[in-house]
Amino acid sequence: MSHVFIAYSREEADELRDMRSWIEGEGFKVWTDEDLRRTDRRWERTIRRAIDEACCLVVLWSPTACNSHWVTGEPEYAVLIGVPVLCVLIKGKRRNAVPLDWLRANLIDLRNKRPGRWGSAASQALIQEIRNNCRPEPSPQAQDVEG
Numbered sequence: 001m002s003h004v005f006i007a008y009s010r011e012e013a014d015e016l017r018d019m020r021s022w023i024e025g026e027g028f029k030v031w032t033d034e035d036l037r038r039t040d041r042r043w044e045r046t047i048r049r050a051i052d053e054a055c056c057l058v059v060l061w062s063p064t065a066c067n068s069h070w071v072t073g074e075p076e077y078a079v080l081i082g083v084p085v086l087c088v089l090i091k092g093k094r095r096n097a098v099p100l101d102w103l104r105a106n107l108i109d110l111r112n113k114r115p116g117r118w119g120s121a122a123s124q125a126l127i128q129e130i131r132n133n134c135r136p137e138p139s140p141q142a143q144d145v146e147g
Helices: 010-025 043-052 069-081 121-133 140-146
Strands: 003-007 054-061 085-089 107-109
Touching (some): 003 010, 003 043, 003 069, 043 054, 043 069, 054 069, 069 085, 107 121
Parallel strands (some): 003 054, 054 085, 085 107
């Protein structure tokens, strides 16, 4: 089963955790680099492998993310290997939070989303895009019936 890869700036860890919890609650497996240490020599190889295995990559754009070599590189790599990229604006304005290469991308604006609240049209558009690219994890009850 593939997963949703989330690219983010470490300064937006709270937003990442909120989004990860919501996406997992919708039945999808999520991969982030939260538990990796950048000092680990295998870090970049682990990131590439996780993107290789992703059904889509969600990038959380903010001014900090826009200025991060790693955050901007992850969606670029995803495009190179054919993994769909979903762009989400979480802070700042398009002009200071989204890199030039991504300004024309379809951008889902979640800047006004409050923690734990996922009922907006923009939130629903994001989960629909994830559904269009990924299959949810089977529930434990479904696995028991199928197994």
